[in-house]
Amino acid sequence: MAKNEKKPIGALIDLTKCIGCRGCQIACKSWNNRAVKKTVMTGNFTNPIDLNSETYTMIKYVEKEQDALMEWDFIKVQCMHCKNPACVSACPVGAFQKSPEGPVMYEPEKCIGCRYCMMACPFQIPKYEWEKVSPVVQKCTFCAERISEGLIPACVKTCPPKAIIFGTYEEILAEAEKRIKENPKKYVNHIYGKEEAGGTSWLYLSSVPFETLGFKMNIPKRPLPDLTWASLSKIPVTVGSLALILSAIAYIRNRGENNKEEK
Amino acid sequence: MAAYKERKNVSFFSRGTMILLILLGIAAFAALYRFTYGLGAATDMSDKVPWGLWVAFDVLAGVALAAGGFGITAAVYIFNMKKYKPIARPAILTAFIGYLIVIIGLVIDIGQPTRFWHPLVMWQHKSIMFEVVWCISLYTTVLAIEFTPPVLERLRWTGLLKIIKFFTYPIVIAGIILSFLHQSSLGAFFLIMPSKLNALWYSPIMPQMFYISAIAVGLSMVSIESIVSAWAFKREYEPGIIKGLGKGVAITLLVYLVVKIADLIVRGKFSMVFDGSTASRFYLIEIFMGVIIPMILLSTQKIRESIGGTFISAMLVVGGVLMNRFNTNFFSQVGNGVSYFPTWREFAITIGLVSLGIILYRLAVIFLPVFEEAEAEH
Ligand code: SF4
Ligand code: SF4
Ligand code: SF4
Numbered sequence: 001m002a003k004n005e006k007k008p009i010g011a012l013i014d015l016t017k018c019i020g021c022r023g024c025q026i027a028c029k030s031w032n033n034r035a036v037k038k039t040v041m042t043g044n045f046t047n048p049i050d051l052n053s054e055t056y057t058m059i060k061y062v063e064k065e066q067d068a069l070m071e072w073d074f075i076k077v078q079c080m081h082c083k084n085p086a087c088v089s090a091c092p093v094g095a096f097q098k099s100p101e102g103p104v105m106y107e108p109e110k111c112i113g114c115r116y117c118m119m120a121c122p123f124q125i126p127k128y129e130w131e132k133v134s135p136v137v138q139k140c141t142f143c144a145e146r147i148s149e150g151l152i153p154a155c156v157k158t159c160p161p162k163a164i165i166f167g168t169y170e171e172i173l174a175e176a177e178k179r180i181k182e183n184p185k186k187y188v189n190h191i192y193g194k195e196e197a198g199g200t201s202w203l204y205l206s207s208v209p210f211e212t213l214g215f216k217m218n219i220p221k222r223p224l225p226d227l228t229w230a231s232l233s234k235i236p237v238t239v240g241s242l243a244l245i246l247s248a249i250a251y252i253r254n255r256g257e258n259n260k261e262e263k
Numbered sequence: 264m265a266a267y268k269e270r271k272n273v274s275f276f277s278r279g280t281m282i283l284l285i286l287l288g289i290a291a292f293a294a295l296y297r298f299t300y301g302l303g304a305a306t307d308m309s310d311k312v313p314w315g316l317w318v319a320f321d322v323l324a325g326v327a328l329a330a331g332g333f334g335i336t337a338a339v340y341i342f343n344m345k346k347y348k349p350i351a352r353p354a355i356l357t358a359f360i361g362y363l364i365v366i367i368g369l370v371i372d373i374g375q376p377t378r379f380w381h382p383l384v385m386w387q388h389k390s391i392m393f394e395v396v397w398c399i400s401l402y403t404t405v406l407a408i409e410f411t412p413p414v415l416e417r418l419r420w421t422g423l424l425k426i427i428k429f430f431t432y433p434i435v436i437a438g439i440i441l442s443f444l445h446q447s448s449l450g451a452f453f454l455i456m457p458s459k460l461n462a463l464w465y466s467p468i469m470p471q472m473f474y475i476s477a478i479a480v481g482l483s484m485v486s487i488e489s490i491v492s493a494w495a496f497k498r499e500y501e502p503g504i505i506k507g508l509g510k511g512v513a514i515t516l517l518v519y520l521v522v523k524i525a526d527l528i529v530r531g532k533f534s535m536v537f538d539g540s541t542a543s544r545f546y547l548i549e550i551f552m553g554v555i556i557p558m559i560l561l562s563t564q565k566i567r568e569s570i571g572g573t574f575i576s577a578m579l580v581v582g583g584v585l586m587n588r589f590n591t592n593f594f595s596q597v598g599n600g601v602s603y604f605p606t607w608r609e610f611a612i613t614i615g616l617v618s619l620g621i622i623l624y625r626l627a628v629i630f631l632p633v634f635e636e637a638e639a640e641h
Pocket of ligand 2: 090091092093094095096110111112113114115116117118137
């Protein structure tokens, strides 16, 4: 690992290998000291029904019928650690930061709780501690602490069939491409996360189209922060030109009248 | 300078004020609950709907309703339309109170109220929220300065008054620029949600749309306020002013409608308007009730000249812009089985903030020369 420390990291989830054991979900909880939350029965194996402030990663069970038998697809969800994250650009106080190594980090002491990061994230990842009086945002950390110690993320480490692999971004992208190339019949020709939202550090491979698994397919391929920057970057010019125009109009329209009014 | 006499013909307490004070009391109770038990207990917001009624009404809509302040100061000071001078002070007062209430609303809404000042110190200039917080802080300061003349007249601090009056133009211009940035930035909030916000509302020109609609609703609020305060404080109507405002609103609405339709066509989403979905129904109500009908009403001379007609049209515009801000906020979150309905505490706090606004306005008008400037000049 040591020689790779400078290069950005990534992780690849091969959904075809996932057996839905939820080992990652538990490993993540125990490494990150996440409490349990009361859940409800929904008639589906997915539990809890979505990520929450105590659940950074989880398996979603998508049911389908195949040859009159019930079949499942398993999908691990967690923060995608976007290369150019919407949450980072949205946060007014810089509580979210993209570290050069790849993880998108959050500093709770800065957060004012405006929840714009939650609105901005295209994958609906940041979750809030609604039940607390002094809440903060919670989400997957990419196990940044473990990685700085030379370890691999807890979820990756625990996965029995090695459905998640971890490495430098370059390595895991190359691996994803290789798997599709070697097995074009098995995989759909789409690496989810390679282009979505301008690219993410976590990538997915699947044997069924991603849209049938509930992946969001309408996310633009360009980095989302560009969209708001288009408006923000115009501010200096706007302020300058408005100041000039307004002063000019005020001068022309009020010419020669000020003296009269002073009396 | 107008020699100031306190308004003797109206007293602060009336049946209306008592009701407002009761509403304010209920809101205070709800706010206490929110600060004691947290956002989750007090509201229906959740991870699926992180922005609820308070952001939609207290922040997005509240700021738009306060847009009359810059509209009227621009007309009076920049374009030198003297006719509107009598309503300059009331309009600035409304904007000032509006912004104070937006600030209170924001502090109640954010999860860490004691850190509300963080964005002023911890800069992250790529965030729209950062821009919004700065605009609110700076523009509220400008409005406070713009509103000092009546206070200083009351206190008879002529020296300071002269200094402030000397800087009228720079202050007014700063105010107009800040409002422009602020109104647009509220639309810019949603630019980062192209995959979330319903395509009927998502547009790269949302900032401009928010700005134009803010002018229409700001001017409408000034009409409503002139009509209501004429009635409440037993003053004469200013028919010329109300007619002029109506015309301004009609023109703004026309521009807005053209921009809205052209935008839908350019983005190729026009057919979505009539696809019968829930969103399309909300969209149609928003555009018909809030834009097309008041535009037609205000283009009719007879209606523009009648107080009732102007009042109803202005109310429609207010309703339309409220709906637009609500739709923009909620159609980026609900749908797909996600629902949200505010709790009574959320309603109570919102209603309480509006009541607080009316109470402050009434206090200011009774104890400060807000309308008198005009009367003295006549
Ligand atoms: S997935 Fe969402 S929370 Fe994670 S980095 Fe991307 S924008 Fe931020
Ligand atoms: S809720 Fe906190 S982390 Fe999220 S955008 Fe607001 S201040 Fe930043
Ligand atoms: S990287 Fe760490 S925090 Fe993120 S899902 Fe895996 S175990 Fe959880």
